[in-house]
Amino acid sequence: MHIEGTERQLVDQFLETLRGLPEVRADLEASPPAGSAPGPDRGYDAQIDLWVAGKAVTLLIEVKKALYPRDVRQTLWQLKEFARRWPKAPEGKQTASLLVAESISPGAKELLRGERVGYYDSGGSLFLPAEGIYLYIDRPPPKTLSKTIRSLFSGRRAQMLHVLLIRHGEWFGVKKIAEQARVSPATASQVLTELERFDWVVSRGQGPSKERHLREPAALLDAWVKHLAVMRAPAMRRYFVPSVRAEGLVQKIAEVCAVHDVEYAITHEAAGQRYAPLLSNVSQVRCRLLTGPAADQALGELDARIVNDGANLAVIEVKSSGELLFREQVDGVWLASPIQVYLDLARSEGRAKEMAEHLRRERIGF
Template sequence: MKDFEKSSKEALCDLLRKVPIIEIKSLEAAPQTKYWAPDFIVEIATSGKSRSLVCEVKASGQPRFVNAAILQLRDYVTAWDIDVTAIVIAPYLSPAARQACREKGVGYLDLEGNAWISFDGVFIDRQVADKPPAEHRELKSLFKPKSAQILRAMLREPAHAWRVIELSEVASASLGQVSNVRTALLDREWGQVTSNGFFLCDPQALLDAWVEAYEPPSGERKKFYTTLHGSALENAARSVIGEQSCGRTLFSSFSAAQWLAPYARVGTHYFYADSEGLDKLIEALQLVPAAKGENVVITVPRDEGLLLDTVEAAPGVLCTSPVQTYLDLTVAGERAKEAAEYLRQEKLTWPR
């Protein structure tokens, strides 16, 4: 932490030196108080007027830690009689963390280049578009198959307060995995703890982040052609999907959306299936492999959780859940994105 604090001081001073009217007078440790003190203070002058920049350094820039720092800084600076500006510094500050700082009038700086500091005649506003690699890895880890099973369970009932053991059983995940997901959601302030358990307090933000990090499920993607169409194809598919005693099959992507929130029909039908379900679909739909011109696409996913996260849209009609259908549509091309947004409006709206 001391090395990062040193880097933070250097980064802030480098930023300030780029503003011609700012003169750095001193950089020193903050005077101790009975309860809490920030990490350091930079004394500056602008056009002969003194100001103190009170800085708190955080090893994590997730909203949970940044909001705590904001409260501590605001309490600390109220005791000062001179002009003071509070600043939060972190390796990387998420857009939500940056917004929280702005709303509370607290400056920020991260080592990726994002900065916002405003006082008197000084206004610094720098935004970097890309997330650092570590942030991408952390988000992708949150949405890996085992974690995704937990998130899908929670998104079915965002307001439900979960105990760790209960969520572990429902999502078929280990207690350790549930605890890791719980911590990640708390750090980003997408989750909240009450006396009754843990629940999603911002499912919309969670879903937004998932979409940004989402990649199509890994597995075999097989293309076929069938001469069946209309009700004949639908009835044949429903006969297979409704019989789950041997093999699992379900409507996915556009085909699932057509049952959940009809928007636009396409000429291709989409399914998820296991190996036995694949064979049953091939037989019932009279499928022949197609290198091009396919009108049936069946994915055999490696993640078996996708075949369990289902909804019955009508008798004998199993579809991927609204969340999974929405995610799949967002990576299926421009036309699919319109269907995805319609599905989200119809099935995935929760109060913020």
């Protein structure tokens, strides 16, 4: 083995994982075989001789820092090229390539499994398909990857995703999309680069004229929903507004917010019903509201009373108008964008999830 530092630690961790499995023996090649090419010219970084329940395989290990779908496609091509130069294994002994990385994205793992190429990451996930041998361990992603994904779907970066999903048929330069997302060009560039690594975004052109296009809107939206499922839901202030039903309450919110010049957006079921009717009755109105003295005055005019039970109004406080991007005015009422309503419904409870899928099918379309 000719690698050192973090790469060596990853291979050692992989060895320990293998040796912890029942009926498994794993030996690391101490040095390159006589006559073999040194270093990268051999086409792999390390070699492990593995026996599983009497079946033998030689693993040719390539170590990477991180693997995303775009990286995997390039690596698969390289592996095929290297395979042409590998010495033919003696009769009765098989070889298999395996990628070891600090982090491997879910999409990259799916591609590798489809090509029957083994992998191992620092989170402990393992896939090894070989003749007579099949090892598969699926663990949560390592912290490094989790942190990257978490940052992508939060704060101002999420505003970038919102623009891409709403305008998924368009091509964007960095400056144009940064303006629409209300973020800095640096943030826009970072997000677009990350999305390219996931293979959700494609590019054309070079330099200042370079443009990107979201070619996998469904995959991006699915990933966003999956991320929200493990995140804490935004805090809601619950109110009871007397002497009014849900539909009337929506109209009253629109009126008092207009009077006090407050930015708001109705979301969840009350908004879903206006975009794509499904439910026969909505018992509670949920509203995203830009916080401040004017918002407090509007709530006061509604005679909204804070309650623990029996609320008919729930307020999600937002701190910037960027969190209300692409809201739409329907019959005089501001609704959160269909993408935002879908995300809110998908992480909710009861029939909200059913309504989320109905909205996605009827209004979003991907």
